[in-house]
Amino acid sequence: MDTTLPRLDRALAEPRHLLVLAAEVLPEEVEALAVSHFDDAGWTGLATLRVTGEAQLTGPWQVDDAVRSGLDLPAWAVAAMLLRCPVQRSAPVPPELRGMGGLLDAFPEGEPVGLERVVLDHLLAQARRLGGALRVAGTGTVLVPDPASAVDLTVHTTVWLEPEACGRVLAPVLPGLAPVDVPEASSPGDRVAVDVHPLRARAAAELDEGERAWLHAEADALDDAVLSRPQVLDGYAHVAAVPGGALEVSVAGDEHTPRVLRALPWARGGVISYEVRWRPDDPGLALGPRPPLAVRRDREEVRGIVEGVAAALHAVVGGQIVDDDAFLVAVESLTP
Template structure:
C-alpha cells in the first residue's frame, strides 16, 4: 500500500544514492504506513500527512515514503532479510560532543553515534523512530556510521494505566491480588516520618503580632494554636502509594499510584483527562537489571521477561476493568486492552 492509503501495492524502489546520507525507518511488508502516522501523532501534536508519501513528524522533521527495498540494497545497507520498505528521514542534523567511553556498549543510539550523539530535534526524532521500530517490529538505520538498530519488541514490558478513577490502596491491592497473588502493600515497609516542627519566623503570624496589643496577641496565638492542633490531628492527604509483588528469581513487580496534574499528550484530547489523571505504573524490577535490561539479555532473562510481561499485562487489564482509562506502554504508545489477553 502507498503512503496516501491507495491500492497500489507496488512501491518505487529506494535508490542507494538517495538513501545513503539519511536515516531510515525500516519496516516489514505487513506494516501499514497509516500505523506510522498514528504513532507519530502519539508523540507530536503537529504530526500528519503533508501529501502523498510525505509525513510530517514535528517542526522541520518529516518522513518520505515508503520506498521499496530490493535484495541488493538490503545487502548494501546490512538490513534484515525481512526488510521490505523504508521511510527516509528529513531532519536538521544536531550533534553534541563525542560520547564518553563509559556510556558505550549499552545498545541504542549512543553506540550508533560514538563521534557525536544526536541533540535537539534530531535526538527527539531518532528516539521516537527507535520507539516506532520497537512497536512495529522494524529497524532504524542511521546515517553516517550506517549502524542498524533492531530493538526487541518484547523488551517493552512496563505499562501504565491512566484513569479518571482513584482506587484506595486496599482496593487496588485487592484488584491486583488476582493476577499477582504475591502482591502486598509497600507502605507497610516504610516508617512514617514525624512532622517537622512548626517554626514561627517571618510568617503572617509574626507580621500580624508586631502591631497588636497584648490582648489581641494572646487571642491570635490561641486561634493559631487551635488551627495547628486540628491540622496535626487530621490524617495527611494521601497523594500516592505503592504495592509490590515478589516473584522470586524473576524479580519484583512494582505498582506505583499517584495523581498527575497533566495527562500525557496522547490523552489530552479526552474529556476525562483534561484536568489530570491517576497513573497506575506497573514496572519490572529484575534481580539483575544490567543483564535483564541490557541490549542482549541471555535466554534465561528473556524467559523471565516474558513471564513477567504476561503478569504485568494481566495486572493492567485487571486495573483497567475496575478503573477504566487507557493503557500506555513505556514508549508512550497506546496499548490495545484486547491485545493483552493473548497468552
C-alpha cells in the first residue's frame, strides 16, 4: 500500500460510487483507459481525473482495514477513486430483469441512465481490465467482474485478406477451420432482367420486330456480363469447434473509425475488422455471472486459443488489437 496517499473517509465514500483498485494499479492506467473512450478525459487538477462531461474521479485514496471492512470491499483492495457524477435514474427495474447480476441488480429501485450509466458502464469495464471492483452508492453493492470473462478480441487494420488467404493464416492455430457458407450467385433462371434506359424503353414500343429483338439481345448481354463478374464480398466468416462451443472469425469492413483508434492516422478512413468470438454451447451459463468450474476451464482454454488466433492475424495484417470493452490490447501480452 502507498502510505503517502490520503486515507479514504468512510462517511465521504459511502454515498459515492467507488472504483476499487489493487496495489499494482497506477492512476495513469485509469487515465489511459478513460482517454481511450472519451475525448474530454484527462487530469484537470491534482488528483482529479475527468472521465467525461461532469463526471470526475478523485484520488486515489488509501483504503485502510476499517474502511475495507465497513464498505465490504475485497481483501486485496488498497486504493479507491471516488466518482462525482450527476445522479440520473429510471423507474424501478422489473422483477423479471433482476437476478442476472451486474448494474441492474445493484440498482433495483431505478437503474442509472444518461451520463451516470455511461460512466458506470465504463468504470465496470475498467474494473474488469484492471482486476478491480466497482462499489455503487445506495445499495452498497460491490461488483467484481472476472477479468477472465473477457474472452473475445478484434484485430482492426486496413489490410483485407481474401477468405482463402485468411484460412491459410489461421489453419496452424485453429485446426478444423471451415468457411461459413455465403449465399451463392443467382442462377440464370433466377435472374432479374437489367432495366433498359427509360428513353429506350419508351421507344421500344415504336420499333419494328427486328429492332426490338436487337434491343432485347443487348439487354441480355448486359445481364450476362453483370452476373459473370466475380462476386464482391462485404464480409465472410470461418468457424472451428473448440471446447464448450465454436470459435468464429468474422471479417468485415467498416467506414467508421472505432473510438479507441481515433488518434491513429491510418484508421481515419475506416477499418477492416477481424472479430474472434467464442460461441459457447450454452451462452446463458457460460456468459453468466457465476459459470460452473467445468465451463470456466473451457473458457480459459478458449481464451488462449482466441489470443493465438488474434496474434496470428496481427502478424500478417498488422493494426491494433482491441478487447470487447474497446480497450487496446498489446500483442506482446497474448498467448504465443
